[in-house]
Amino acid sequence: MMSMNSKQPHFAMHPTLPEHKYPSLHSSSEAIRRACLPTPPNLFASLDETLLARAEALAAVDIAVSQGKSHPFKPDATYHTMNSVPCTSTSTVPLAHHHHHHHHHQALEPGDLLDQVSSPSLALMAGAVVEDCWAARRTLTGTCTAWGHLSHPAAAAAHEHAVRASPAVVGAAGLASICDSDTDPRELEAFAERFKQRRIKLGVTQADVGSALANLKIPGVGSLSQSTICRFESLTLSHNNMIALKPILQAWLEEAEGAQREKMNKPELFNGGEKKRKRTSIAAPEKRSLEAYFAVQPRPSSEKIAAIAEKLDLKKNVVRVWFCNQRQKQKRMKFSATY
DNA sequence: ATGCATGAGCT
DNA sequence: GCTCATGCATA
Numbered sequence: 175m176m177s178m179n180s181k182q183p184h185f186a187m188h189p190t191l192p193e194h195k196y197p198s199l200h201s202s203s204e205a206i207r208r209a210c211l212p213t214p215p216n217l218f219a220s221l222d223e224t225l226l227a228r229a230e231a232l233a234a235v236d237i238a239v240s241q242g243k244s245h246p247f248k249p250d251a252t253y254h255t256m257n258s259v260p261c262t263s264t265s266t267v268p269l270a271h272h273h274h275h276h277h278h279h280q281a282l283e284p285g286d287l288l289d290q291v292s293s294p295s296l297a298l299m300a301g302a303v304v305e306d307c308w309a310a311r312r313t314l315t316g317t318c319t320a321w322g323h324l325s326h327p328a329a330a331a332a333h334e335h336a337v338r339a340s341p342a343v344v345g346a347a348g349l350a351s352i353c354d355s356d357t358d359p360r361e362l363e364a365f366a367e368r369f370k371q372r373r374i375k376l377g378v379t380q381a382d383v384g385s386a387l388a389n390l391k392i393p394g395v396g397s398l399s400q401s402t403i404c405r406f407e408s409l410t411l412s413h414n415n416m417i418a419l420k421p422i423l424q425a426w427l428e429e430a431e432g433a434q435r436e437k438m439n440k441p442e443l444f445n446g447g448e449k450k451r452k453r454t455s456i457a458a459p460e461k462r463s464l465e466a467y468f469a470v471q472p473r474p475s476s477e478k479i480a481a482i483a484e485k486l487d488l489k490k491n492v493v494r495v496w497f498c499n500q501r502q503k504q505k506r507m508k509f510s511a512t513y
Numbered sequence: 514a515t516g517c518a519t520g521a522g523c524t
Numbered sequence: 525g526c527t528c529a530t531g532c533a534t535a
Binding site: 400401404405408410451453454455456491492495496498499 | 517
């Protein structure tokens, strides 16, 4: 039996299709989603003293800095270096992109922040409504009508995007039309697990799946990385991302199982070496400070980011990206409050 | 499996 | 400059 092939160094991406990126009408689902995320009724109770102390310490610095604004910040001389390889050429999945919404508070001081964050009311209510939608849909699993009477334009829009997410894929794969079952978190979770199980049974690694996707020749679908396959299986992707990837992975699975029945699989990879990129590693103490600040203000202004960066002796860009990634993390299925 | 990063698309 | 989908590098 072929045991898990060891992973390839990396896979070649095929810029084959100049692919359009997903279209995206924007709704305010972002605001709603954000509202129902981690908004504990009593922030004070959930933040331990250490965190608050750190956050406050940082905030203090930020105030001092903004007043005596004497230092320019480090020009974020980032060190990536994907020379000739346009690393993002990976043909994309016609995903559903969506929403954005303005952010209300940004240039607030720590005090204001706490006040604001600790105020339950609106945000929580919005979150409750959204959760209800999903909960309702879950109980209606099996039908395609749940979204029909959604009262939230944002949610409706999200669904619309999900539906038109990958028409070609769906058609080519001969999969059922994307209905409620395809957006149901429970179904998604179940599929992810089935997928992993069957994938392992086929003796294929996550990396193999990723590169094999390109062989499916589905318009607009190229290869994916081991990371993405892994995240799909572990549900550490956004809900919409899961919805978009499901049909594709399902198509691959059926294809692979069918192909194995007759012969053997025939993957195809190769690669050339380029300059390596170095990964910044934020030390534990700094990370703790960032987390503390994030708990109080997940969306610091550019100025605050600069201040924090200086305080922690990190590049501003590193700090900015850290916050971006942190925000994304919150939205992953596994940690989503709507789930 | 996950941390830090890039780039597209949008505001 | 943000969000989102994704990826390389690494623990």
